[in-house]
Amino acid sequence: LIEVAALEKVYGAGKSAVQALRGIDLTIRRGEFVAIMGPSGSGKSTLMNILGCLDQPTGGRYRLDGEDVSTLDVYDLADIRNAKIGFVFQSFNLLPRLSALKNVMLPMLYTWENKPNADEREARAIAALEAVGLGDRVDHRPNELSGGQQQRVAIARALVNRPPLILADEPTGNLDTQSGEEIMSILHRLHTEGATVLMVTHSPDLATHAERIIRLRDGVVQTNGAGPGG
Amino acid sequence: LIEVAALEKVYGAGKSAVQALRGIDLTIRRGEFVAIMGPSGSGKSTLMNILGCLDQPTGGRYRLDGEDVSTLDVYDLADIRNAKIGFVFQSFNLLPRLSALKNVMLPMLYTWENKPNADEREARAIAALEAVGLGDRVDHRPNELSGGQQQRVAIARALVNRPPLILADEPTGNLDTQSGEEIMSILHRLHTEGATVLMVTHSPDLATHAERIIRLRDGVVQTNGAGPGG
Ligand SMILES: Nc1ncnc2c1ncn2[C@@H]1O[C@H](COP(=O)(O)OP(=O)(O)OP(=O)(O)O)[C@@H](O)[C@H]1O
């Protein structure tokens, strides 16, 4: 359950200040599948970074699961990010010196409850890479992978812990239509199993997979979409 | 004029060798507008890097403007890249410590004939950034820009010297439909003015802007497209 009220984010100060978010109001219920669309530069990644507890707003309020995120300390936030949220970054953010396999195994190192042992971590990472069609690329490092393959490693890493909240920032921008549809069916499956999915996309076709489409423009919500939350 | 015969590219060796290109035959005439499509991992970026003189094939031959590229030395290749080719990279490759403006000014430093002075370089870079809708972001560094804005800086940088050969590797993957169409109209205008354009894209809609579509699959040309060259 995500509740955002009058959310603001300003970068910089004075004459060169950029108002990336200018008062966002949003409610997303547990288990929803929401697409976020809007022009380049309209604030989508900025919003996702705040929802993913990777950045702080400069105004307004964000409650996640009923908790005001601004009251949480650094350790609580790290806990939430590791245990509750799977984030697919627009620019992938893979560790360049680790193989695809090691990159995907990383989130499992930070789980405190029921931490899997090394063999199990490896087995689950391999399964996650096979699910995105990269079973034969597990030992490649990011610079030995195509753009779309790097994007799929980022997806596998975000999903390997089966997080209850999935934030996917343009997960198919570097993928052909078929690979993009395969990723969508993975997201669908996780959604049917109970995950809440927020997906930024520029593709109107892929947005139709969601139950609800939110459109941003110049840092505000332009349309809040039909659907249970809106 | 691009002539490619039996082009091969193998990464690595032995058991883990990857045959990224397995014998590509292609002819592209001056002034053509060609779209290159194919599944993720099929060899598109590998082919583009060889055509852009950024990488060497491991087999076969590449003639550019009648010259066998494998006979050219390091200086000739650098000359060709700077004077003749504008490359839009799939992962942008912007210099992180330079502003958008300085990034776009960079290619003009390397032109030997008719090198513009500093004021003219700055004026042309500003014009290029305005053409892609970033006139108000010229002093931002890459990490102060959205994903699609970074992509547009990469596009502006590739085009600022008005090169005769434009290689664009998925130039609109991070752009909304409208921004993508604006980029396509820039490519169209340069094409009408005489440029040869090769564009990798995953979007069937954008591919229709080209005169000819080449499809790769597993490192070979699957279809060579209708049109003057093929
Ligand atoms: N340095 C490398 N070492 C080993 N394999 C590599 C290397 N670079 C690329 N590859 C492999 O070569 C193949 C082709 O890569 P390429 O980047 O050309 O694909 P692509 O068609 O551009 O894909 P995408 O649409 O995902 O960008 C891929 O299967 C990739 O894993």
Ligand SMILES: Nc1ncnc2c1ncn2[C@@H]1O[C@H](COP(=O)(O)OP(=O)(O)OP(=O)(O)O)[C@@H](O)[C@H]1O
């Ligand atoms: N560190 C920063 N400093 C200054 N401005 C910034 C910074 N980061 C982002 N911006 C600006 O904030 C605005 C919103 O950026 P954001 O990354 O959220 O856009 P977006 O909707 O994700 O766009 P895209 O579709 O291109 O990825 C942009 O106009 C951008 O220039």
Ligand SMILES: [Mg+2]
């Ligand atoms: Mg973004």
Ligand SMILES: [Mg+2]
């Ligand atoms: Mg590629």
